[in-house]
Amino acid sequence: xxxxxxxxxxxxxxxxxxxxxxxxxxxxxxxxxxxxxxxxxxxxxxxxxxxxxxxxxxxxxxxxxxxxxxxxxxxxxxxxxxxxxxxxxxxxxxxxxxxxxxxxxxxxxxxxxxxxxxxxxxxxxxxxxxxxxxxxxxxxxxxxxxxxxxxxxxxxxxxxxxxxxxxxxxxxxxxxxxxxxxxxxxxxxxxxxxxxxxxxxxxxxxxxxxxxxxxxxxxxxxxxxxxxxxxxxxxxxxxxxxx
Amino acid sequence: xxxxxxxxxxxxxxxxxxxxxxxxxxxxxxxxxxxxxxxxxxxxxxxxxxxxxxxxxxxxxxxxxxxxxxxxxxxxxxxxxxxxxxxxxxxxxxxxxxxxxxxxxxxxxxxxxxxxxxxxxxxxxxxxxxxxxxxxxxxxxxxxxxxxxxxxxxxxxxxxxxxxxxxxxxxxxxxxxxxxxxxxxxxxx
Numbered sequence: 001x002x003x004x005x006x007x008x009x010x011x012x013x014x015x016x017x018x019x020x021x022x023x024x025x026x027x028x029x030x031x032x033x034x035x036x037x038x039x040x041x042x043x044x045x046x047x048x049x050x051x052x053x054x055x056x057x058x059x060x061x062x063x064x065x066x067x068x069x070x071x072x073x074x075x076x077x078x079x080x081x082x083x084x085x086x087x088x089x090x091x092x093x094x095x096x097x098x099x100x101x102x103x104x105x106x107x108x109x110x111x112x113x114x115x116x117x118x119x120x121x122x123x124x125x126x127x128x129x130x131x132x133x134x135x136x137x138x139x140x141x142x143x144x145x146x147x148x149x150x151x152x153x154x155x156x157x158x159x160x161x162x163x164x165x166x167x168x169x170x171x172x173x174x175x176x177x178x179x180x181x182x183x184x185x186x187x188x189x190x191x192x193x194x195x196x197x198x199x200x201x202x203x204x205x206x207x208x209x210x211x212x213x214x215x216x217x218x219x220x221x222x223x224x225x226x227x228x229x230x231x232x233x234x235x236x237x238x239x240x241x242x243x
Numbered sequence: 244x245x246x247x248x249x250x251x252x253x254x255x256x257x258x259x260x261x262x263x264x265x266x267x268x269x270x271x272x273x274x275x276x277x278x279x280x281x282x283x284x285x286x287x288x289x290x291x292x293x294x295x296x297x298x299x300x301x302x303x304x305x306x307x308x309x310x311x312x313x314x315x316x317x318x319x320x321x322x323x324x325x326x327x328x329x330x331x332x333x334x335x336x337x338x339x340x341x342x343x344x345x346x347x348x349x350x351x352x353x354x355x356x357x358x359x360x361x362x363x364x365x366x367x368x369x370x371x372x373x374x375x376x377x378x379x380x381x382x383x384x385x386x387x388x389x390x391x392x393x394x395x396x397x398x399x400x401x402x403x404x405x406x407x408x409x410x411x412x413x414x415x416x417x418x419x420x421x422x423x424x425x426x427x428x429x430x431x432x
Binding site for chain 1 (some may be wrong): 298408409410412414415418419421422425
């Protein structure tokens, strides 16, 4: 797969990796963009083209991660993007998987207790993921926003006194646990499901789980490797005391 | 196919080294590929499973090369006649990529043993016992007491269970145990 560049037609970028469709949606770009180049579309939609390309390339190329460039991005722009990915998980991907699981149970010719078990396991995963997303939205992102405002205000001196001793470090651990459940769910469906079930629907569920896993990995990479270092830099210059 | 195998490529041509290494990694899942500009003692020491080298180096170091136990593949620019010799093998470097891959596939098929089934991946009796207790909701300390083994042993069983099954969380293990009727839902604490 090659690097996506501003002179490329957005349609060609999608042809090279169709999984980018939901990613461009997060920037408010809808399908039907004709022959336009990425630069033209970003210009029209008032999207920072550097940021847009970086997100697309990070998503597409596992070994691509231009940290220096990313350090120049505006923190709020990153938070905005992360919020959009949350919205996508919550409103699109999780409900899609849930509907498929319900269909799987419904279509099973006899009552298969095992499918019910899988559904319950998924519900557990979903609850944890939603709780994690909510925590980021109600605690982490507002904290980032606050520190960003202080960083850009003139009264830096008194700033750190107003900040609660919140640390970004709790982040990674929680991520891991939620991610492990998704990993388990995939293996349960691939290796250990038994009894009577609809092969086609279960394949669709597995596709969705792989897609969700990839998206979450990418999301975590952006949080841990771009957002957190940027916040840490601001914290350092504001003298925020870590607990 | 080359997972867990050691491969050495000797060539003064860096592009050749990089190209071959990439093919071995992308198509044959090679884990450890070392490249070197010349035949030296280092190559000798790591005694690779497969050793790729051009014919001039092979000729210059013939005896030394023969002294090592590796499968030797000589990089040449002609195709050997039918009934290709397997000691050393020849790889025609003027071939197209699909042809190169086919030739390599033949060489590796001859030399890499494919294990029958995966006996190592079945849970042992003890691991199954531990799994059942984990699935029922007991913590490591309780399991150690119940089975009369050390905490350390419980942890090591749990690591093996997770590695073998590909399931990391307790609730995942519970689902596994229920699916396989190792426990019933009434047994869960």
